[in-house]
Amino acid sequence: xxxxxRGWVVSAGLAAGLxxxxxxxxxxxxxxxxxxxxxxxxxxxxxxxxxRQTCLxxxxxxxxxxFAFRTERDxxxxxxxxxxxxxGRRMPPWPPSAASPQYVGEAAHTxxxxxxxxxxxxxxxxxxxxxxxxxxxxxxxxPAPPTAPRRGESLLELAMPTSYRPAAAKGSTDDYxxxxxxxxxxxxxxxTSARIVPGDAAIVHHVILYxxxxxxxxxxxxxxxxxxxxxxxxxGGPGVGGxxxxxxxxxxDDAGWIAAWAPGFGAGRLRAxxxxxxxxxxxxxxxVHYNLxxxxxxxxxxxxxxxxPPSAHLTPLETMLLPAPVExxxxxxxxxxxxxxxxxxxxxVVHRFGPVGQTNNWxxxxxxxxxxxxxxxxxxxxxxxxxxxxxxxxMHLLGRSIRxxxxxxxxxxxxxxxxxxxxxxxxxxxxxxxxxxxxxxxVKVTCxxxxxxxxxxxxxxxxxxxxxxxxxxxxxxMCLGILTVTHP
Ligand code: HEC
Numbered sequence: 001x002x003x004x005x006r007g008w009v010v011s012a013g014l015a016a017g018l019x020x021x022x023x024x025x026x027x028x029x030x031x032x033x034x035x036x037x038x039x040x041x042x043x044x045x046x047x048x049x050x051x052r053q054t055c056l057x058x059x060x061x062x063x064x065x066x067f068a069f070r071t072e073r074d075x076x077x078x079x080x081x082x083x084x085x086x087x088g089r090r091m092p093p094w095p096p097s098a099a100s101p102q103y104v105g106e107a108a109h110t111x112x113x114x115x116x117x118x119x120x121x122x123x124x125x126x127x128x129x130x131x132x133x134x135x136x137x138x139x140x141x142x143p144a145p146p147t148a149p150r151r152g153e154s155l156l157e158l159a160m161p162t163s164y165r166p167a168a169a170k171g172s173t174d175d176y177x178x179x180x181x182x183x184x185x186x187x188x189x190x191x192t193s194a195r196i197v198p199g200d201a202a203i204v205h206h207v208i209l210y211x212x213x214x215x216x217x218x219x220x221x222x223x224x225x226x227x228x229x230x231x232x233x234x235x236g237g238p239g240v241g242g243x244x245x246x247x248x249x250x251x252x253d254d255a256g257w258i259a260a261w262a263p264g265f266g267a268g269r270l271r272a273x274x275x276x277x278x279x280x281x282x283x284x285x286x287x288v289h290y291n292l293x294x295x296x297x298x299x300x301x302x303x304x305x306x307x308x309p310p311s312a313h314l315t316p317l318e319t320m321l322l323p324a325p326v327e328x329x330x331x332x333x334x335x336x337x338x339x340x341x342x343x344x345x346x347x348x349v350v351h352r353f354g355p356v357g358q359t360n361n362w363x364x365x366x367x368x369x370x371x372x373x374x375x376x377x378x379x380x381x382x383x384x385x386x387x388x389x390x391x392x393x394x395m396h397l398l399g400r401s402i403r404x405x406x407x408x409x410x411x412x413x414x415x416x417x418x419x420x421x422x423x424x425x426x427x428x429x430x431x432x433x434x435x436x437x438x439x440x441x442x443v444k445v446t447c448x449x450x451x452x453x454x455x456x457x458x459x460x461x462x463x464x465x466x467x468x469x470x471x472x473x474x475x476x477x478m479c480l481g482i483l484t485v486t487h488p
Pocket of ligand 1: 056425
């Protein structure tokens with residue numbers, strides 16, 4: 001499995017086990033990590049466990065980092081880079097700023113002072129005495145994804161019926177395709193983890209699994225039957241009509257998502273005691289966004305679900321979406337393209353993706369009119385008691401920063417996500433200590449998008465500024481807060 005970074009929602013047991021292992025390790029060494037003046041840390045004993053836990057999610061074969069850490073040699077050969085990356089706090093990447101809360105499981109994805117010192121001391125020693133290390137020592141395997149079923153749970157693998165070669169409309173490099181998967185459930189179940197396995201990671205930009213209630217299955221089957229080849233074209237959502245999520249709540253309050261995968265997402269096992277309802281007779285739509293800038297395909301993506309029976313009495317999780325419009329004008333001096341005109345730009349998005357291209361206009365109604373601005377926001381007032389349990393942001397390539405706040409402008413104000421420098425490759429949802437809000441309280445998303453990033457990104461080579469709005473294409477933009485919630 002490539003590009004899937006690491007399991008974010010690490011099982012409590014696994015995390016606890018690691019903490020214990022690290023404690024044992026630390027105690028075994030007796031006191032603080034050895035200083036540079038004493039013996040350098042031992043690779044197998046001191047360094048490899050930290051690298052396994054904190055680096056291999058990305059630095060492995062097929063991972064998103066440019067090189068893999070297979071053996072001691074792979075690190076030793078880059079010792080100077082390792083020192084610089086660790087001291088510059090660039091590695092491991094951790095997008096949230098200090099304004100963000102401490103996330104559940106954060107310790108497993110970041111380095112504490114002792115771990116950082118251990119890695120830096122070891123790497124420095126390689127610079128002074130190159131060749132001294134036992135270079136072939138393997139780093140060892142990354143922590144296994146937490147997919148082993150718990151008592152009463154079963155595993156279910158669902159793949160696209162056949163492989164699919166994506167095709168984009170003229171002038172577009174994006175294909176959104178929905179594939180209908182049948183879990184063949186004869187009784188209600190809860191999904192407790194969903195691992196998405198992209199077939200061709202070079203072209204799979206994101207994957208969302210939607211729950212299709214029994215009442216909408218015939219519509220989905222008809223769409224599937226009408227289109228040529230496996231699945232059907234589906235921008236925005238599965239397009240099976242209202243009530244897609246099967247929830248009495250609106251689509252924004254309960255999006256009917258079972259799982260989402262984008263670069264940086266892992267194989268999340270949901271927190272113990274929670275699950276996503278999947279009633280008997282439901283189907284699953286796997287929406288795959290193909291970015292054809294990455295190659296021609298074909299692709300056959302799959303998902304591995306863990307299911308718990310209704311007797312597990314889990315608290316149902318829902319996905320609440322918090323979108324804001326994007327209204328980014330062309331830079332002064334970069335206004336030559338006709339697409340610098342907002343109306344022309346929206347018409348172009350509608351041409352490529354259909355009515356969903358109007359999303360920006362609709363979001364201006366929901367969030368208040370916003371125009372010609374790098375920064376856009378949306379504040380929503382909750383109409384029932386809601387507990388936020390995990391938080392993520394989603395933007396595309398011109399996104400610069402994103403923030404999600406609760407009750408802004410009141411004494412109860414707090415920030416639950418603050419990413420000052422957006423990293424498209426690192427969009428993982430982060431579990432938080434539950435925050436319970438009551439009807440009348442607010443949640444706010446704020447995004448900043450910038451045109452100058454197009455000068456730096458290969459995806460925009462030769463693409464002049466345009467008025468950037470909300471759109472489904474990789475080169476269009478989004479501003480989306482994603483909250484995993486329960487009621488109450
Ligand atoms: C979330 C994914 C991810 C994790 C985790 C990660 N890296 Fe990286 N690493 C990258 C990417 C991607 C690059 C390529 C440069 C970039 O895009 O920033 C990189 C580049 C590097 C480089 C090259 C120098 C540089 O700064 O670009 C070094 C050295 C490095 N990583 C070391 C580590 C070490 C050591 C760890 C663990 C403590 C680690 N990385 C964890 C993704 C990751």
